[in-house]
Amino acid sequence: xxxxxxxxxxxxxxxxxxxxxxxxxxxxxxxxxxxxxxxxxxxxxxxxxxxxxxxxxxxxxxxxxxxxxxxxxxxxxxxxxxxxxxxxxxxxxxxxxxxxxxxxxxxxxxxxx
Amino acid sequence: xxxxxxxxxxxxxxxxxxxxxxxxxxxxxxxxxxxxxxxxxxxxxxxxxxxxxxxxxxxxxxxxxxxxxxxxxxxxxxxxxxxxxxxxxxxxxxxxxxxxxxxxxxxxxxxx
Numbered sequence: 001x002x003x004x005x006x007x008x009x010x011x012x013x014x015x016x017x018x019x020x021x022x023x024x025x026x027x028x029x030x031x032x033x034x035x036x037x038x039x040x041x042x043x044x045x046x047x048x049x050x051x052x053x054x055x056x057x058x059x060x061x062x063x064x065x066x067x068x069x070x071x072x073x074x075x076x077x078x079x080x081x082x083x084x085x086x087x088x089x090x091x092x093x094x095x096x097x098x099x100x101x102x103x104x105x106x107x108x109x110x111x112x113x
Numbered sequence: 114x115x116x117x118x119x120x121x122x123x124x125x126x127x128x129x130x131x132x133x134x135x136x137x138x139x140x141x142x143x144x145x146x147x148x149x150x151x152x153x154x155x156x157x158x159x160x161x162x163x164x165x166x167x168x169x170x171x172x173x174x175x176x177x178x179x180x181x182x183x184x185x186x187x188x189x190x191x192x193x194x195x196x197x198x199x200x201x202x203x204x205x206x207x208x209x210x211x212x213x214x215x216x217x218x219x220x221x222x223x224x225x
Contacts, residue, residue, distance in 0.1 A: 101146070101214060
């Protein structure tokens with residue numbers, strides 16, 4: 001079965017610093033989703049990537065999917081306390097769009113003011 | 114649109130009691146997913162429905178868990194009898210044809 005591994009598991013950065021979170025799949029990704037979660041709350045959709053080499057940005061967050069479609073990265077520029085939370089990557093299984101997402105374990109981000 | 118609505122937000126119950134979690138889908142969405150999140154296991158898919166039909170319930174822990182979609186906009190997840198190890202945050206999410214997943218705010222269940 002497909003597995004998603006995120007790294008690092010947790011991250012503490014000073015406000016204003018850049019950071020990168022990685023998501024690696026054991027199999028080719030057919031759709032990669034990034035979500036953000038604050039403790040005790042639901043998941044907020046950030047971005048979805050489908051094509052190899054695709055890159056999307058929203059405000060200070062950029063997500064990329066590599067050409068082989070097995071690794072994605074989430075980059076935050078000039079981090080702010082509002083970026084703190086748990087970042088999860090999710091993916092469609094190898095069989096394609098079945099509507100069932102598999103998630104990584106999450107990366108907990110703390111931003112120190 | 115109010116988004117995916119879950120109730121209750123928090124539930125504390127005694128071991129052995131029946132627990133029912135509720136979820137209202139976004140209007141027009143035709144897929145419904147129930148997830149469970151714990152520190153140890155992360156986010157796990159329990160069951161999902163397409164057009165009110167259960168498609169994959171392989172993630173349901175055991176027979177104590179059951180899920181229904183009595184209509185296109187509403188679902189319930191029932192645990193009977195509940196056990197302390199069922200304590201977790203339960204999320205439901207909906208999508209349209211497997212795209213645009215939207216999650217509810219979750220139900221934090223504590224079984225004592």
